[in-house]
Amino acid sequence: MRSGIVLRIEKSSLHDGDGLRTVVFLKGCSLHCSWCSTPESQSPVIEQGYGKIMTSEQVMQEVTKDEVFFFHSGGGLTVSGGEPLLQADFVAELLQESHHRSINTAMESSMCLHFDEVIKVLPHLDTLFADIKHMDANKHKDYCGKDNTMILDNIRRAAAWKSSLKLIARVPLIPGVNDDDENMRSLGEFCASLQHLDGVELLPYHRLGVGTYAKLGRRYLLPTVKTPSAEVMIERKMFLRQYIDNII
Numbered sequence: 001m002r003s004g005i006v007l008r009i010e011k012s013s014l015h016d017g018d019g020l021r022t023v024v025f026l027k028g029c030s031l032h033c034s035w036c037s038t039p040e041s042q043s044p045v046i047e048q049g050y051g052k053i054m055t056s057e058q059v060m061q062e063v064t065k066d067e068v069f070f071f072h073s074g075g076g077l078t079v080s081g082g083e084p085l086l087q088a089d090f091v092a093e094l095l096q097e098s099h100h101r102s103i104n105t106a107m108e109s110s111m112c113l114h115f116d117e118v119i120k121v122l123p124h125l126d127t128l129f130a131d132i133k134h135m136d137a138n139k140h141k142d143y144c145g146k147d148n149t150m151i152l153d154n155i156r157r158a159a160a161w162k163s164s165l166k167l168i169a170r171v172p173l174i175p176g177v178n179d180d181d182e183n184m185r186s187l188g189e190f191c192a193s194l195q196h197l198d199g200v201e202l203l204p205y206h207r208l209g210v211g212t213y214a215k216l217g218r219r220y221l222l223p224t225v226k227t228p229s230a231e232v233m234i235e236r237k238m239f240l241r242q243y244i245d246n247i248i
């Protein structure tokens with residue numbers, strides 16, 4: 001039985017996969033996105049009370065408390081972060097145990113790790129939410145700390161790996177950073193080129209984590225960026241529709 005560092009466990013989420021989900025957020029991330037709304041998830045160690053060590057059995061005890069809701073709603077377990085693949089063996093154990101219990105599984109990942117880590121979890125995954133933050137390698141490095149070469153390659157490989165894997169690209173729409181026509185066109189062309197993709201989720205930038213930066217003694221790097229309006233979200237969605245049908 002493995003142990004992992006868990007940031008928190010949230011119940012009854014409606015936004016992280018099919019049905020009602022229990023979301024297990026893990027500590028540690030390979031990126032440092034300027035807009036990150038969970039800066040407390042980035043460090044791989046327990047800091048200022050954020051995070052605790054749990055065994056896979058302890059996590060599953062929490063997850064299975066909601067089994068009846070999963071059954072009625074078609075929901076299940078979603079693993080998120082931070083970056084869950086930094087603890088890929090632990091995640092694989094959670095997902096495998098879930099499948100043994102016929103619990104649906106999902107993971108949200110930045111995909112910024114070697115494919116050897118990705119492949120540890122794919123066999124036990126029903127839905128993969130793969131983040132795409134910027135299509136330009138240099139801008140990705142400027143805003144997130146690393147370029148996107150490995151990320152895009154991993155998404156290509158995951159899309160080709162098994163057609164029954166539900167693959168959703170998650171794109172945070174950050175005004176002035178990645179919402180221009182050039183980036184959206186490049187994103188659309190990339191998505192259209194994948195062997196399979198079940199949809200693109202466009203997520204409006206929000207400032208929910210700003211207070212946590214102050215708590216951690218860190219500076220928030222995008223103090224003037226505002227949440228895009230519903231009109232802007234719809235217009236960008238229609239733009240992306242030129243390349244891919246299912247925009248969520």
Ligand code: SF4
Nearest residue numbers: 029031033036082110
């Ligand atoms: S990948 Fe997600 S958790 Fe990691 S820094 Fe970026 S926004 Fe934050």
